[in-house]
Amino acid sequence: MSVSTEAASHSHDVHADHPEYMRHQFDDMDQQNDAANLGMWLFLLTEVMFFGGFFLGYSIYRTEYYDSFVNGSHHLDVFLGGLNTVALITSSVTMAFAVRAAQLGKKNHIIMFLVMTLVLGVVFMVNKYLEYSHKWHDNLIPGLDFIWTEPGDPRTIQLFYAFYFCMTGTHGLHVLIGLGLIIWLVIRTQQNKFTPQYYAPIENFGLYWHFVDLVWIFLFPLLYLIGGLH
Amino acid sequence: MSQHAPHSENTPHIASVANYLTIFSILLVLTAVTVWVAFLELGPLNTPVAMAIASVKAIVVILYFMHLKFSPGQTKLAAAAAIFWLLILLIVTFFDYVGRTWQDNPVGW
Numbered sequence: 007m008s009v010s011t012e013a014a015s016h017s018h019d020v021h022a023d024h025p026e027y028m029r030h031q032f033d034d035m036d037q038q039n040d041a042a043n044l045g046m047w048l049f050l051l052t053e054v055m056f057f058g059g060f061f062l063g064y065s066i067y068r069t070e071y072y073d074s075f076v077n078g079s080h081h082l083d084v085f086l087g088g089l090n091t092v093a094l095i096t097s098s099v100t101m102a103f104a105v106r107a108a109q110l111g112k113k114n115h116i117i118m119f120l121v122m123t124l125v126l127g128v129v130f131m132v133n134k135y136l137e138y139s140h141k142w143h144d145n146l147i148p149g150l151d152f153i154w155t156e157p158g159d160p161r162t163i164q165l166f167y168a169f170y171f172c173m174t175g176t177h178g179l180h181v182l183i184g185l186g187l188i189i190w191l192v193i194r195t196q197q198n199k200f201t202p203q204y205y206a207p208i209e210n211f212g213l214y215w216h217f218v219d220l221v222w223i224f225l226f227p228l229l230y231l232i233g234g235l236h
Numbered sequence: 237m238s239q240h241a242p243h244s245e246n247t248p249h250i251a252s253v254a255n256y257l258t259i260f261s262i263l264l265v266l267t268a269v270t271v272w273v274a275f276l277e278l279g280p281l282n283t284p285v286a287m288a289i290a291s292v293k294a295i296v297v298i299l300y301f302m303h304l305k306f307s308p309g310q311t312k313l314a315a316a317a318a319i320f321w322l323l324i325l326l327i328v329t330f331f332d333y334v335g336r337t338w339q340d341n342p343v344g345w
Contacts, residue, residue, distance in 0.1 A: 039248075040308050047311050051318040058325045065326065066333050084271070091267050099260045102251075102301050109250045216301045223293045226267075227286040231274035 027204040035203055046210040050217050057221055060173045064228065067165055076233030077158035078166030081146070083137055087230040090133050091222060097126035098219040105212045108205035116195045116208065123215065124188045127181055134178050147171075170229055177225060180218045187211050249306035259300045266293050 024030075032038040068075045100122040107115035145153040148168040154160035191208055194200065200208060270289050278285060299305040304315055 040310070043307060044310050044314060047314040047318075051314055051321070054318040054322050055325065058322045062326055062329055065330055069334060084274075088267070088271055092264065095260070095263045095267065098263075098297065098301055099256055102256050103253075106250060106253075106256070109248055213302055216297055219301075220294050220297055223297070224287075224290050227270050227274070227290055231270065231286060233282070 025203070027199075027201075039206060042206040042210060046213050050213060053217060057173075057176070060169070060176065061224070061228075064169045064173065067162075067169065068232075071159075071162040071165065072233075074159050074162035075166045077156065078163045078170070079229060079232040081144075081156070082170070082230045083140070084230050086133050086137055087226055090130050091226045093126050093130045093133070094219045094222050097123045097130070098216050100126065101212050101215045105205070105209050108200055108208045109202060111202040113195060113198070113200075116200070117192055120188050120192050120195065120208075124185060124192075127185045127188070130181055131178065131185070134174065134181075141167075173225055173229065177218065177221050180221070184211075184215055184218055187214070249303060251300065251303075255300070259296055262296055263293055 028035055028038060032041065100119045104116055104119035104123060107113075107119055141147065142151075145151050146167055148164045148171065152160070152164045152167070154163050188211070191211055194207065266289050270286060273285050273289070274282065276282070298315065304312060307315075
């Protein structure tokens, strides 16, 4: 009886020592923030290796079947791809501004910039949907419905489209997950969960979102811009 | 961009609006340059040029949007490790693949 009372009062004291958002195991917020930052970067390291496998496979087969990759690439819509590049880069800026607003403790600005990031992400996904549905109607779905009527070897051009769908699909999945997380961040911001002392979720999501932008920065020239434009 | 207050332990680096807009315009210009360069006939140089531009964009995003320039040393180490391991994955495997003597299938297969 007395032991449990003591334990309860002890844990109460520990809570009283620090704000709600600071975890027990850290000495201070600097240490907690550095740990959160390092953890996020280590996660991004695994993401780099995850996408690295795609880029490696792409490089090898592109070297092997360069002409087919050029033929396949010419069928992609450079305008939509370029538009999506601009959309993602702009969304990275709005996200950077959301983190900045969090650092300054401006709640309304956080929400405004998060919603702008969300809208640009939705624009990206709508463009992606248009591109995918166009390919569906053109019978360019590898393994399922692939009919190539233009010059070139259909088998290896199909390989290019397999890489196109795997790489942009995995990237698009990351964007979709990001859109879900933005909605969660908007709700948490609305609930006053973040302060200039504690905004690690917004900052770490920003790192994730910039990483997704980075992947697209490489995907765009590699998939859409091979062998010049004709 | 050189007018930032030095990063101290207790105050996070807060970049100016102008700083972010400068980075934004650099990224937009480089995107336009990428598309423009793709139109040019540079022969075997097209891909290296495209990758070089993409790498510059990546470095700018990592340093300024992801604040790596102002991050603690341990974070810089994690980022360097990511690039280092990616290069091992790409370069070593790629050269093994293209440098290997591939033999024809044996007769009867």
